[in-house]
Amino acid sequence: MTEISDLHHVVVVGAGFGGLHCVNSLAGAPVRITVVDRRNHHLFQPLLYQVATTSLATSEIAWPIRHVFAKRKDVEVLLAAVNGVDAESRKVLFEDGGSVAYDTLVLATGARHxxxxxxxxxxxxxxxxxxxxxxxxxxxxxxxxxxxxxxxxxxxxxxxxxxxxxxxxxxxxxxxxxxxxxxxxxxxxxxxxxxxxxxxxxxxxxxxxxxxxxxxxxxxxxxxxxxxxxxxxxxxxxxxxxxxxxxxxxxxxxxxxxxxxxxxVQASRAAQWLGAAADRVGRLLVEPDLSVPGHPQIFAIGDTVSITGPDGQPVPGIAPAAKQEGTYVASVIKARLAGKPAPAPFHYKHVGSLATIGxxxxxxxxxxxxxxxxxxxxxxxxxxxxxxxxxxxxxxxxxxxxxxxxxxxxxxxxxxxxxxxxxxxxx
Amino acid sequence: MTEISDLHHVVVVGAGFGGLHCVNSLAGAPVRITVVDRRNHHLFQPLLYQVATTSLATSEIAWPIRHVFAKRKDVEVLLAAVNGVDAESRKVLFEDGGSVAYDTLVLATGARHxxxxxxxxxxxxxxxxxxxxxxxxxxxxxxxxxxxxxxxxxxxxxxxxxxxxxxxxxxxxxxxxxxxxxxxxxxxxxxxxxxxxxxxxxxxxxxxxxxxxxxxxxxxxxxxxxxxxxxxxxxxxxxxxxxxxxxxxxxxxxxxxxxxxxxxVQASRAAQWLGAAADRVGRLLVEPDLSVPGHPQIFAIGDTVSITGPDGQPVPGIAPAAKQEGTYVASVIKARLAGKPAPAPFHYKHVGSLATIGxxxxxxxxxxxxxxxxxxxxxxxxxxxxxxxxxxxxxxxxxxxxxxxxxxxxxxxxxxxxxxxxxxxxx
Known part of the structure; x- marks a missing residue:
């Protein structure tokens, strides 16, 4: 039997739509996963305005990350604020002085206004x-x-x-x-x-x-x-x-x-943690497989990356895009571990746009x-x-x-x- | 037609169980009512521990005071923090410098831990x-x-x-x-x-x-x-x-x-506002009709008063007691305005005690x-x-x-x- 600590360790920073879908898609893969987030809850951001405008309660759109993964014994959840990455020694660094080592790192740290x-x-x-x-x-x-x-x-x-x-x-x-x-x-x-x-x-x-x-x-x-x-x-x-x-x-x-x-919006500081190239709002520029240039074992997804769709248009900062990216990165990780050829470059599929007015x-x-x-x-x-x-x-x-x-x-x-x-x- | 401003003005400070029930029982009386509270919501305190222990959302046990009285055109609601009473000029004083004049005042300001x-x-x-x-x-x-x-x-x-x-x-x-x-x-x-x-x-x-x-x-x-x-x-x-x-x-x-x-618990500062007698936890000592001694036009109810039941035991600081007191004070006010004899002294009826263990x-x-x-x-x-x-x-x-x-x-x-x-x- 494989010791759990011998397994390839994937660290996912950020439990938004991208991070969550990456972890979901890694189910069954020969890895152990650590999810790090500064919040204890996944937030359903598309409905946040309804909390702000008194229609919904906070707990109606937020869910404890731990609870989401309670049945996934391959997943560990850490509440910690990340403030750096030591790519040399492959460690994610926390504000409180702690750290966690990774074999593969997925940065899904989102954006602020x-x-x-x-x-x-x-x-x-x-x-x-x-x-x-x-x-x-x-x-x-x-x-x-x-x-x-x-x-x-x-x-x-x-x-x-x-x-x-x-x-x-x-x-x-x-x-x-x-x-x-x-x-x-x-x-x-x-x-x-x-x-x-x-x-x-x-x-x-x-x-x-x-x-x-x-x-x-x-x-x-x-x-x-x-x-x-x-x-x-x-x-x-x-x-x-x-x-x-x-x-x-x-x-x-x-x-x-x-x-x-x-x-x-302004992307999280992920680009600064890595000293990597970013666009003017701080979003990481990534390879076609969503890895960070020069760091094949580090991927970035969601609002923290800047990518272009097949139509030459930027991929929008919306939940479906982050989900697709999370799922794609999981497939790249699984292919690598299985020694299979890399999947085709990430291809964003725009399902549709929705907005509500009252x-x-x-x-x-x-x-x-x-x-x-x-x-x-x-x-x-x-x-x-x-x-x-x-x-x-x-x-x-x-x-x-x-x-x-x-x-x-x-x-x-x-x-x-x-x-x-x-x-x-x-x- | 009577001008609304000529009507007898009842000011109720505090929209807990006592204040709410007093206002409810005054429905139809020839008065106009102002409810003053430092919070915008009535709180169902008996279930507060369920919010603290993650079973309920905040909005499941709280309700905007304004909304409770939306249909009561005789009721006005003011969000203000009271920090004094000028019994001489019959005014309730607010922290922000404002004030409201009363003919009858009901203090239902509750307690803190x-x-x-x-x-x-x-x-x-x-x-x-x-x-x-x-x-x-x-x-x-x-x-x-x-x-x-x-x-x-x-x-x-x-x-x-x-x-x-x-x-x-x-x-x-x-x-x-x-x-x-x-x-x-x-x-x-x-x-x-x-x-x-x-x-x-x-x-x-x-x-x-x-x-x-x-x-x-x-x-x-x-x-x-x-x-x-x-x-x-x-x-x-x-x-x-x-x-x-x-x-x-x-x-x-x-x-x-x-x-x-x-x-x-410690009662609110109502006794200090009036310079009136209080017990050791600050609860006002009141007359049998729940008026404050020396101030027949000021009543106090709920956790802010200390009264004794018919069995010689103190009336407990629970919602049913506050509700009964609120209803009773409304009956005293109505009798006075109608020129009728005062109702019998307040008589607390203990309906029952409940506590839950998990x-x-x-x-x-x-x-x-x-x-x-x-x-x-x-x-x-x-x-x-x-x-x-x-x-x-x-x-x-x-x-x-x-x-x-x-x-x-x-x-x-x-x-x-x-x-x-x-x-x-x-x-």
Missing amino acids: AYFGHDEWEPYAPGLKTLEDATTIRRRMLLAFERAERETDPDRLAALLTFVIIGAGPTGVELAGTIAELAHENIVEDFRHIDTRKARIVLIEAGPRILPGFTEDLSAYATRALEKLGVEVKVGAPVSECSADGVVFGGVKLPARTILWAAG KRAAIADFGWLKVRGALAWWLWGFIHIYFLIGFRNRLGVALSWLWAYLLGHRSARLITQGKQWAGEEKT | AYFGHDEWEPYAPGLKTLEDATTIRRRMLLAFERAERETDPDRLAALLTFVIIGAGPTGVELAGTIAELAHENIVEDFRHIDTRKARIVLIEAGPRILPGFTEDLSAYATRALEKLGVEVKVGAPVSECSADGVVFGGVKLPARTILWAAG KRAAIADFGWLKVRGALAWWLWGFIHIYFLIGFRNRLGVALSWLWAYLLGHRSARLITQGKQWAGEEKT
């Missing part, structure tokens, strides 16, 4: 990547309505009831649509002094149109659907300032107390089929629930949505972690 | 009163297992796998039982290096027996049920020290990295009926779900429980808000 060199905007315009980001946004948004209810000065009131979303990719569009529904439909009856139907939701995009990943007609449809919900869509309007008072875009100042950032509209583009409106919304809901990990979450999310859909309620309207009402006043 | 003059223990032994307390306890407990998984030193490992609960009232017993189930059943398969079945759960009580509010035989049954779950029950053992290293009780030092406090055991004492074991557990579950506010929450909680019961899963095993793994290391 980024401010295009304006990190000083972050306190005023939080982004959305983690559960904490989502509860922060939820708290700020709900507090703005609470403060508005007690505000008498008309200018301050207007700023409190203005919600600015910067960046009109899927996340920005989804945030804008759901905030508009929250303000204009769900909470109207709850306030006595303010009319939340008059809240302004302003979606700002530097480029010429929203959802640039979609065709022009779907993008135009999404703009009309957003405007129907009461969202003001401003395109061709780069933001030049974010502060506690509001934003400046296209030379115009808009007073606003709630600003959300959905504009830019409760009854969405757009879907599968190439051969373009759908919009209510049908696309149901398709979107079905696909997202299907892909959620774990039956419990699927059922919980399905019920939360059904409930919200039927009655217009939001189940998770909690202001938490803000220390105090008075404390938040200062941010 | 207290450390018997040892506030320096708080960082090491968090208590359980708010959603943040619950997620803090959840984070610390889960991190202890995570750190244990990576620990090699046997002494540090033992301290990481020792969980101490101080105080064996219902909350302490419920925490101990559910942590034992978590460690000894639910997460056993998730770890590779540690055997979580060997985790020690130690319940420490200064008094001679656990659950002193119950009869001796039910208390003895609860002890046996806890021991069956693997909880070590230590009675007659006052704690003399809490630190980062562990606890000292009955002269014995027990190294432990996770200590939870369920021992003492997944299949509970004790219930209704006076005429004492139940223990599985039947009591189902009774406990039914009663708690029944009283949860809002159908959505009932359904969500029922499903979470059913799921956990059938499969031994925990749905909310999230480590959040801890900044970083490395940062928590220092606490």
